[in-house]
Amino acid sequence: MNSIVTVQEAVTAFAEWLEPTNAELDAIDSEMPVILADVDLIDAQIITLDRSPSELDQQRIRRARRRLLTARRELANQGAEGTSGGVA
Template identity: 55%
Template sequence: MRKRLVPVIAEPTAADLAAIESEWPLIAADLDLLDAEITMLYAEDRGGPSPLDWRRLRRAEAGVTRAAAELAARTTNPRRAA
């Protein structure tokens, strides 16, 4: 006899949504870095990355570092979260 599978629909809690919201600057910076890295990969089709491609990659890497540092500072010092 087969048991019927019941779909589990788990909605995110308010705490989950708050955590995502607080981490969003880092998520956005990671997405910018990923986009810059993809651009670098496809630059080979154009004869190699341009100086602008390299600058974009460096800025994206710096953005991730900055966002990660800000997030770490907020989580270690809750007063700065506001």
């Protein structure tokens, strides 16, 4: 009779490989303002799904869209600062 071996040991043996690295966590942390601004925009849009948007709803969506664009611009500028070289 063959013994049944659990796969649990093999799965948990590689658990450290599945964890995000510090560089990946730093990248997520730097993108967090964009993520939160995107969530705010989606929330503002969800509010208007079941009704026609009022002026206040439209202002909320525009404000959230501007925050998202600002966060994306700042993230892009942070990336550009790191890659700017001394080209003369």
